[in-house]
Structure formats: structure tokens, C-alpha cells
Amino acid sequence: MVAVVIEAEREFEVTTLIGKDVYTIKGIWVGRVDDIVLDFDKNQIHGIFITNTNEKLVKNGDSVSIPYGYVKSIGDIIILKSFPDLMHI
DSSP states (O other): OOEEEEEEEEEEEGGGGGTTEEEEESOEEEEEEEEEEEEETTEEEEEEEEEETTTTTBBBOEEEEEEEGGGEEESSSSEEEEOOBBBOO
């Protein structure tokens, strides 16, 4: 089953997000999307799950789930609106 999400008059398959590199608004690499957290009741993306993260941003390079509301733009890469200077998991 492939989930399709409609966002601001744009429709796309969520599987296209998997494997994309994620960057902060300052251009710092955060990690790579490994999975998507979906809300099937609302037909929306709830978050993106990032693995092998940048150890300068996430302690020990732990995996993190980022709320989808933090996503600023999606293209060849994903840019986040904001991200803490260092995240402790």
C-alpha cells in the first residue's frame, strides 16, 4: 500500500521522502529519512524518522522523529524550519 498525501494543493507519494537528506535552515546536514510516521485517520504525515544523524546536532548520532510541521520545504532535499543546536535523546 502506498500512501498519498495532499498538501497545500500538492499531491505526492510519501515513499518519495525516504532516503532524502535533511538539512537545517542554516544548511547543516541533520541526517537521512529512514521512515515516515503517518496519521491514517487524517491522511497526513505526522513526522519523519531520521537515522544515522549528525553527531554535532544529535548526541551519539541517535535516530530522531521530527514532527512534519518542522518541515519548511521538500525538493531533492528536505529543509527544516528549525532544529535545536544539540539534541539529547
